[in-house]
Amino acid sequence: MSQLDLDKLFAKIEELKPKFIERLTDAVAIKSVSGDESLRPEVVKMSDFLVKELTTLGFKDIVQKPLGTQPPPVVNPDIQLPPVVLARSGSDPSKKTVLIYGHYDVQPASIEDGWNTDPFVLTHDKVKDILYGRGSTDDKGPVMGWLNVVEAHNELGLELPVNLVCCFEGMEESGSLGLDDLIAKEASDYFKGVDTVCISDNYWLGTKKPVLTYGLRGVHYYEIAIKGPGADLHSGVFGGMIGEPMTDLIKIMSSLVDSQGKILIKGIADMVAPLTPEEDKLYDTIDFSIDELNAATGSKTSLHDNKKDALKHRWRYPSLSLHGVEGAFSGVGAKTVIPAKVIGKFSIRTVPNIEPAKLDKIVIDHCNEVFKSLNSVNSIDAHLLHDGNYWVSDPYNDSFASAAKATKHVWGVEPDYTREGGSIPITLTFENELKTGVLLLPMGRGDDGAHSINEKLDMSNYINGCKTLGAYLHYYSKV
Amino acid sequence: MSQLDLDKLFAKIEELKPKFIERLTDAVAIKSVSGDESLRPEVVKMSDFLVKELTTLGFKDIVQKPLGTQPPPVVNPDIQLPPVVLARSGSDPSKKTVLIYGHYDVQPASIEDGWNTDPFVLTHDKVKDILYGRGSTDDKGPVMGWLNVVEAHNELGLELPVNLVCCFEGMEESGSLGLDDLIAKEASDYFKGVDTVCISDNYWLGTKKPVLTYGLRGVHYYEIAIKGPGADLHSGVFGGMIGEPMTDLIKIMSSLVDSQGKILIKGIADMVAPLTPEEDKLYDTIDFSIDELNAATGSKTSLHDNKKDALKHRWRYPSLSLHGVEGAFSGVGAKTVIPAKVIGKFSIRTVPNIEPAKLDKIVIDHCNEVFKSLNSVNSIDAHLLHDGNYWVSDPYNDSFASAAKATKHVWGVEPDYTREGGSIPITLTFENELKTGVLLLPMGRGDDGAHSINEKLDMSNYINGCKTLGAYLHYYSKV
Incomplete structure (x- = not known):
């Protein structure tokens, strides 16, 4: 033609x-x-x-x-x-x-x-x-x-x-x-x-x-289930007497990522493909700005002050988000409950050259090791819920x-x-x-x-x- | 009569x-x-x-x-x-x-x-x-x-x-x-x-x-609200680019209590009335056992191996329970959300001679200090929701x-x-x-x-x- x-x-x-x-x-x-x-x-x-x-x-x-x-x-x-x-x-x-x-x-x-x-x-x-x-x-x-x-x-x-x-x-x-x-x-x-x-x-x-x-990017979605008492308990009656699953879960969740978005699980950063000067240059001309990001989020919560770093962290670096907790109190107001079983949810966005099976092992081992260090009376089951590759x-x-x-x-x-x-x-x-x-x-x-x-x-x-x-x-x- | x-x-x-x-x-x-x-x-x-x-x-x-x-x-x-x-x-x-x-x-x-x-x-x-x-x-x-x-x-x-x-x-x-x-x-x-x-x-x-x-015991119920983006965001698109409120909240919640039930906020233990030998003796004859505690909780999650310590922690020591998170994902399954605003809920059971106003100041200062140390892009509002004295x-x-x-x-x-x-x-x-x-x-x-x-x-x-x-x-x- x-x-x-x-x-x-x-x-x-x-x-x-x-x-x-x-x-x-x-x-x-x-x-x-x-x-x-x-x-x-x-x-x-x-x-x-x-x-x-x-x-x-x-x-x-x-x-x-x-x-x-x-x-x-x-x-x-x-x-x-x-x-x-x-x-x-x-x-x-x-x-x-x-x-x-x-x-x-x-x-x-x-x-x-x-x-x-x-x-x-x-x-x-x-x-x-x-x-x-x-x-x-x-x-x-x-x-x-x-x-x-x-x-x-x-x-x-x-x-x-x-x-x-x-x-x-x-x-x-x-x-x-x-x-x-x-x-x-x-x-x-x-x-x-x-x-x-x-x-x-x-x-x-x-x-x-x-x-x-x-x-x-790919995504690996994980759950950390911590099981303690046989049923939800009243925190007035049992608070201080028993090991509370929420305490353990929050400790593990807090060990995964920091407030600057840095993943704290060892071994993941090592798998990320290094940034070459050629790839870095690709970001120079892209039409994007931190102002656009702020407009999209309706806030000034950008972790980066320039478009190149921001886009690299959207596209070519992994990220870890804590999504929530199943089984705990999630309503408005006050409820003095000790949840009996809580399931923390988080996911990791994956990029080249993160190996899926190795990632799962590293992540789950990390959760189990942190849990072990807590000397908790409760039990843990950390597992992958679903995944899709980059x-x-x-x-x-x-x-x-x-x-x-x-x-x-x-x-x-x-x-x-x-x-x-x-x-x-x-x-x-x-x-x-x-x-x-x-x-x-x-x-x-x-x-x-x-x-x-x-x-x-x-x-x-x-x-x-x-x-x-x-x-x-x-x-x-x-x- | x-x-x-x-x-x-x-x-x-x-x-x-x-x-x-x-x-x-x-x-x-x-x-x-x-x-x-x-x-x-x-x-x-x-x-x-x-x-x-x-x-x-x-x-x-x-x-x-x-x-x-x-x-x-x-x-x-x-x-x-x-x-x-x-x-x-x-x-x-x-x-x-x-x-x-x-x-x-x-x-x-x-x-x-x-x-x-x-x-x-x-x-x-x-x-x-x-x-x-x-x-x-x-x-x-x-x-x-x-x-x-x-x-x-x-x-x-x-x-x-x-x-x-x-x-x-x-x-x-x-x-x-x-x-x-x-x-x-x-x-x-x-x-x-x-x-x-x-x-x-x-x-x-x-x-x-x-x-x-x-x-x-009394109870002081607190909320830690962390506010970030203007609306919930997709973790695929924004994960790694912005500071996530859940990350900050979980860090603060993890700084409050350990898996053995020990409150980690400084200054609270100092206010608790010392145990006198007379008071300690009161616990000797009380009809209670760890087996009864386990039966009541349907588990073996007792933090103590003897009735006296267990009862003291129910009655005369403070305890801190993490109840849950409002605003985060709390359902079954997977949702790849970055929650825009999350509110962590916890309460402290109080005992003599904890001063209510001093307790609130210590607790809220602690939350604000931990938050400050995170260098977060988000904002915090930690506050007392309700209280009742011991x-x-x-x-x-x-x-x-x-x-x-x-x-x-x-x-x-x-x-x-x-x-x-x-x-x-x-x-x-x-x-x-x-x-x-x-x-x-x-x-x-x-x-x-x-x-x-x-x-x-x-x-x-x-x-x-x-x-x-x-x-x-x-x-x-x-x-």
Whole structure:
């Protein structure tokens, strides 16, 4: 495809803008909240909507893959997981094949939460040129974006420059239940021959500069359970007579991290990949500031006084957060209880080259050693609750290079190369099962409020986002 | 009153046993749960029941003192506190006047909680000779006990050896709201001329030996609030970038007490009254064992290997318990939250000669100093939530001596002199406002399960308890 073709594509996308807004309006109107069992029919309805759209756009092999019964905890023990929608456009062996992933479920939303408009009515603020609605940015906007790209090609009578394989799930906001198994199963079947994976389900770091995302931290979530008396006791009667589980737990929790965020468990820092001068330089140009961080947290609680250190600690250093305590008093006011069994919760965000099994051993040994030093009359059970590994890609591979060219072409600037502090576990699953690279190519901005009230997608991000996705396919087809 | 009179009284009490069981049955049947607003009419009904009984028994000046509207938090903002029932029997200036306090409200109870029988049907297990029912021991049994004593005198045509003033409240299980003010107000009015106060609202230490209680620990309840970001944050995105309030809070909480129960705040131990050899000897004969402690806690979590140390730490040494954290994650499972504001809760049980104001200063200064040493970006507000002072009486004064004689007479053994680890704040209010001594003269046993399922009162404790209350009045009238 020539430069002329891309110009035509962009012009067609502009022309089809009313149609694209209508498509997103229809999608947002379906209350596909995966976390609310009573709305499960709406989630299924959203998958039907996708099938209809994909059919109209000429996709082939369209299937709604069932994932079976949802595992507990559920209200309705027979409730079925929403299907994964698979579809293809093109199967030309001379073309590259790109798997595009997105999700069609959304977070819960209710006008009572404080939305300015009905969350399930896509509302166009024409002064700000912003589209408001649940799922606008997470992730119905990007999913519609891919369909829009195909429609623009169809209208122009242009063939797609690559073969597309769609994988749209309906359970992402509820732990992507069942998806890992499906990917493993379809790796050598439906997904056979995929050259690369593109996920558009994250955001720019800030509000001004487009980004490509090449890394995610992992997470290991731990529990420390301390068991003492057979039942909760009155602190007046038993305080001073017995060893209290909370005392032991708090001692152990206080040994994990300091107020400057430094992890105090020995051996973790040694596993972290050293910062090279080249990597350090990458942070110089990134569009971010401590003021932006403070605005995001609504406070002045930054541990760092410069953007480079702050971002390194979000992206490339581990962190340890104490989340809370299960089993202790957590209400308002006073309760003079000695909790009988308490479970402390904390997690560690992991980065290269932390070895998962070694980390678990170090952490659990640490908890047990501190507990032993307390000479407590109680008992301990420290264990891993769940984990997901970190992910880092080569940001200069063919897929990333193509996305960079597309971004430059559409937005007129080189994208920032970012990581994210959180995890998108499916990224790693695709990479491991399909043995391909994965690109995270975001459409929305850092202030879109994906899981909050008044979720939005700027019109420019929606339309330029469509152009970027289209241009990416074209540049990638040529490498 | 002669020895012969006492023998007659005891015989009459035995004779009236069926009547006394009936009286307690009627009382237990009224669901006077003060903590459940929907049952407030039942609490009022219980006060009416008392008025009816007191009238029948010939009491005078019977009044249901209104305490006004219940302060928030309440469901119904207009809900009225249950009245305090006041009544007199006798006003002979040549006799001593004894104020008897009890409460006619009870803890919540429901068969679904695991009761073996309907909690509001007094059930006589004839094999074990035990009465089961909510309020049987706490505190309807003792309140009926006083009425039973008067009835036995009436039946014998005997005058009471003292003037009695009744003060029965209906809000004890819900913080005795309004009672302090009423006592202060009536000290020079209804309660004028009271020589001593007798409270029967606690329990034997164990199950075999009667006790007289001469001391209670106080309690100071503190909160440490740490405030950071403006809202809860995602630990993936912000972990490592910001100072987390939980980290600071856990550090401070871990500096308060060790796993052996030793308070680590400097200056508190210095205020505790030294143990004299005489006091130490008091513990030698007390009927208690570590096995009983373990049975009560359902565990082997005792910090001490002998009864004397264990009891000293319940009664005459301070203790510090960490109760929990408000604002942090407290559910089952995993939540990767950085809580924005957390409030740690702890309390200190106080003993002679801890000065309340000095204690608060030491504790809050300690929290602030530890926080300062953390160099945190967050802010702290450590404060006292509520307090109640300790109480210790002379266990050999006239009232205690009379109760000791009564106990010996009825049970055939010298009572143990005990303290309690918890607080009964009203004890101190009576002492301060009426400028009289207070005696705690329990009816039930240590295993009665006052606030638990299957609350009970052994028949021997009910009947011998009535005899003890009656004999106490007689011995006290003679000193």
